[in-house]
Amino acid sequence: MERVTSLEDLPLRTNLQGRSPYGAPQLHVPVALNVNENTHAVPEAVARDILAGLAEAIRSVNRYPDREFTALREALARYLGEGLTADNIWAANGSNEVLQQVLQAFGGPGRSLLGFAPTYSMYSILASGTDTTWIAGTRDADYELSPATAVSEIVRTDPDIVFLCSPNNPTGTPLSLETIAAAYDATDGIVVVDEAYAEFAPVGTPSALTLLPGRERLLVSRTMSKAFAFAGARVGYLAADPAVADALRLVRLPYHLSALTQAAANAALAHSAEMLAMVDDIRGQRDRLVVELACLGYAPHRSWSNFVLFGGVTEPRETFEALLGEGILIRDVGIANHLRVTAGTEQETTLFLDAIARLGRSDRPGQTVPAQAE
Numbered sequence: 001m002e003r004v005t006s007l008e009d010l011p012l013r014t015n016l017q018g019r020s021p022y023g024a025p026q027l028h029v030p031v032a033l034n035v036n037e038n039t040h041a042v043p044e045a046v047a048r049d050i051l052a053g054l055a056e057a058i059r060s061v062n063r064y065p066d067r068e069f070t071a072l073r074e075a076l077a078r079y080l081g082e083g084l085t086a087d088n089i090w091a092a093n094g095s096n097e098v099l100q101q102v103l104q105a106f107g108g109p110g111r112s113l114l115g116f117a118p119t120y121s122m123y124s125i126l127a128s129g130t131d132t133t134w135i136a137g138t139r140d141a142d143y144e145l146s147p148a149t150a151v152s153e154i155v156r157t158d159p160d161i162v163f164l165c166s167p168n169n170p171t172g173t174p175l176s177l178e179t180i181a182a183a184y185d186a187t188d189g190i191v192v193v194d195e196a197y198a199e200f201a202p203v204g205t206p207s208a209l210t211l212l213p214g215r216e217r218l219l220v221s222r223t224m225s226k227a228f229a230f231a232g233a234r235v236g237y238l239a240a241d242p243a244v245a246d247a248l249r250l251v252r253l254p255y256h257l258s259a260l261t262q263a264a265a266n267a268a269l270a271h272s273a274e275m276l277a278m279v280d281d282i283r284g285q286r287d288r289l290v291v292e293l294a295c296l297g298y299a300p301h302r303s304w305s306n307f308v309l310f311g312g313v314t315e316p317r318e319t320f321e322a323l324l325g326e327g328i329l330i331r332d333v334g335i336a337n338h339l340r341v342t343a344g345t346e347q348e349t350t351l352f353l354d355a356i357a358r359l360g361r362s363d364r365p366g367q368t369v370p371a372q373a374e
């Protein structure tokens with residue numbers, strides 16, 4: 001059919017006019033290190049169990065699924081520990097949907113959401129989709145966020161909702177529990193800690209989950225997309241006071257988690273140790289990226305996630321394109337002189353490091369490379 005209408009011809013809501021959709025390029029390349037997926041596949045034995053769960057679920061797919069996804073909430077509570085029960089858990093099709101439901105319930109027209117830029121690009125997109133006013137707060141030097149800065153931004157902007165990304169995407173920066181507790185005390189609104197990358201923190205690091213008791217406006221969101229190697233299944237979740245789940249029940253679509261999604265997630269969670277087996281390895285590749293990029297003359301930022309943001313890139317677009325020409329896809333996150341790369345398998349990480357080492361010798365600050373003999 002011929003396309004006769006463009007977006008400009010449609011009566012779009014005013015607050016969506018001129019906006020761009022989320023658009024990380026989806027290209028088929030040998031080495032995809034652009035959207036912080038776990039680049040290790042689901043282990044074969046676990047894949048077989050997931051298939052068995054799906055096979056059983058498909059036999060009753062003529063019926064609507066458990067609207068309360070009770071078994072999944074129980075499995076997620078067990079996985080998180082910290083004394084949480086199914087009543088504390090909510091889940092949806094990716095943590096993006098969870099965050100959207102939070103904005104539908106607690107944001108909306110006349111209300112505002114504060115985040116600390118640069119941060120996850122979906123926050124402002126979810127805000128405009130729910131007609132919530134997005135406020136981009138600032139950070140300290142090197143993308144850190146101290147309790148004092150978080151509090152002064154909250155006092156200055158008086159938001160209804162605060163999103164704290166811990167560790168922060170796209171910078172990788174950790175966030176202290178002190179900052180989270182101070183932010184909570186500075187507002188009487190909702191505070192969401194997005195812990196999409198929590199499993200990649202140093203072993204023994206306490207999660208914001210430990211702050212939940214006595215803080216009924218604190219929500220901690222997680223995802224199975226990153227450490228759990230389950231991005232394609234679309235499962236995100238949060239832990240909070242049971243009243244928060246009641247609020248989200250008001251805005252979720254009925255039966256929003258399909259029987260197949262619930263079956264797949266339950267089977268994967270029954271094998272959480274195997275699903276998370278590669279996390280140590282990925283942490284090692286991340287630390288290697290930091291060390292080796294610094295040796296090459298770039299300026300990597302410290303990271304507690306599965307990716308590294310590095311500065312000192314004179315021409316990010318050219319470096320990005322040159323890597324793509326070699327079949328390696330990384331991410332230009334729109335920060336001047338920076339690029340972001342996901343920690344892949346050892347082999348993928350080596351291919352990236354070798355390729356960037358060969359590139360742009362003139363691109364590297366403070367480093368002169370002798371002309372190579374032909």
Ligand SMILES: *Cc1c(COP(=O)(O)O)cnc(C)c1O
Pocket residue numbers: 036093094095096097120165169194196222223224225226231234235236
């Ligand atoms: C990847 C990511 C998510 C996860 O999104 P899903 O919808 O669960 O796949 C959430 N928050 C941040 C900061 C992320 O980087």
